[in-house]
Amino acid sequence: MPSAPLLCCSQNTTMKQWVTNQDGLDKLRLVDTPEPSQLNEGEVLVKIHCVSLNFRDTEVCMGLYGHHKTITPGSEIIPTSDCCGSVVKLGPETGDSGLKEGDRVVSIFNQTHLTGQIIEKDMASGLGLPLSGCLTQYRVFPAYGLVKVPSYLSDEEAACLPVAAVTAWMSINSFQPIGQPIRGKDKVVVLQGTGGVSIAGLQVAKALGLTTIITSSSDEKLKRAKELGADHTINYKKEPNWDEAVLELTNGRGADVVLEVSGAQTLGKSFRCVAFGGLISAIGYVSGKLDAADERINANVLALVRNVTFKGIINGPKDRFEEVLRLYESKQIQPVIDRTFEFEQADEALKYLFSGNHFGKIVVKVQ
Known part of the structure; x- marks a missing residue:
């Protein structure tokens, strides 16, 4: 009763x-x-x-x-x-x-x-x-x-933490069992932009020892990202073909994970710079919900070319929140x-x- x-x-x-x-x-x-x-x-x-x-x-x-x-x-x-x-x-x-x-x-x-x-x-x-x-x-x-x-x-x-940290954690580790996140400098994460999820992703990736590449249109923001530990930075206004820059930085291999926060305007490039068998985590669409007028995204072909997993990330469950909090506490991430x-x-x-x-x-x- x-x-x-x-x-x-x-x-x-x-x-x-x-x-x-x-x-x-x-x-x-x-x-x-x-x-x-x-x-x-x-x-x-x-x-x-x-x-x-x-x-x-x-x-x-x-x-x-x-x-x-x-x-x-x-x-x-x-x-x-x-x-x-x-x-x-x-x-x-x-x-x-x-x-x-x-x-x-x-x-x-x-x-x-x-x-x-x-x-x-x-x-x-x-x-x-x-x-x-x-x-x-x-x-x-x-x-x-x-x-x-x-x-x-x-x-x-x-x-x-509730949205940014959990979304970043799931974007990098959505296929990993609890307690077994990906680790190591040989794993590369591309982080688009410098908003809440991207910066949380940078901090999480560095705590796991991953190599990080962050993109922005602002040199000042990229400088701050470097201070937080970003291994490489790309100003996409100065390097519009930033996907090619990612491939160059990774000796042609591409990124294991791409945090895709921008949406239709960047998705094609994300597909072209992800590693074979890699993961594109679809998080947001701050650049808009429609593709560029000069580029229709043929996602099925792009996914097949590099055997890519393209996964939508809607935050994560409570137990994964508690998991990433343990990482934050162990590394004293602020x-x-x-x-x-x-x-x-x-x-x-x-x-x-x-x-x-x-x-x-x-x-x-x-x-």
């Missing part, structure tokens, strides 16, 4: 949260709403300390994220998926969660994706759409949708934060993310 809900806050107490009707980055609203008043079985009340932003969040706010059939266009939602907070209250039947009041926790992206390959029903549990997200002062989570934070990480750093905004500036933070001028992650301090 289900336990009675646990009262956790006065219904007369209000909190602030950002909402969007998916109608533009200039139309987000900061509103007052009642704090959560009860917890059901298996639920946990979390006080949100920090939120980090992902490109996906800008699409949600602009009504461009159409990957969920359950979402009504224009419906109101709290955006963002990545947060760090502290446990305020535990509801009934949470004793086996390992959580206690005061624990620092981070959210997992798809709340029901706990192990193995993602299945379609897990997509209905995505934070920031289709579920309301984390840009709020308090939020109720299922206990299984939270992971404890390693003590060495600040709240701001921990908030950067996520790279470009800029931190106050809670009242969250709309400006999203606009800054959309501008593409950042290097690493953007964080909003909630409280």
Whole structure:
């Protein structure tokens, strides 16, 4: 028999949260709403300390994220998926969660994706759409949708991990059993751009001893990537045939893994510079969703030529999140934060993310 809900806050107490009707980055609203008043079985009340932003969040706010059939266009939602907070209250039947009041926790992206390959029903549990997200002062989570934070990480750093670190980890190790990541300087990873996932990928790859090549249109950003340990850098504005540069750097062999974050405008080159039998991890499409006018991508032929695996990466399960956290803790990896905004500036933070001028992650301090 289900336990009675646990009262956790006065219904007369209000909190602030950002909402969007998916109608533009200039139309987000900061509103007052009642704090959560009860917890059901298996639920946990979390006080949100920090939120980090992902490109996906800008699409949600602009009504461009159409990957969920359950979402009504224009419906109101709290955006963002990545947060760090502290446990305020535990509801009934949470004793086996390992959580206690005061624990620092981070959210997992798809709340029901706990192990193995993602299945379609897990997509209905995505934070920031289709579920309301984390840009709020308090939020109720299922206990299984939270992971404890390693003590060495600040709240701001921990908030950067749910999407960027897990996606980077899965992009490099999606076919490796838990506890057996690929390692060694003979393994090459190409990282496109200098956003959150790419920089997390650089840090993860270096922690595993892999050789890294990073691309960007900014010499200044490439210099910073070198300081983080990138073995090779390519400015694709100066070297538009960057795929040929990758082949030259690898003596014609190509890269074992390509983190493909740009999309249609770069996919053809990714196919041409991946090693025989290599992996292209399809993560994003920041360059757009349509191919260049002068190049139709014949993916089946490109995949056959080099026996390539082309795999979509939608983050990863909770157990792989806990796995990469162990790597972060063992190597004391500190996520790279470009800029931190106050809670009242969250709309400006999203606009800054959309501008593409950042290097690493953007964080909003909630409280």
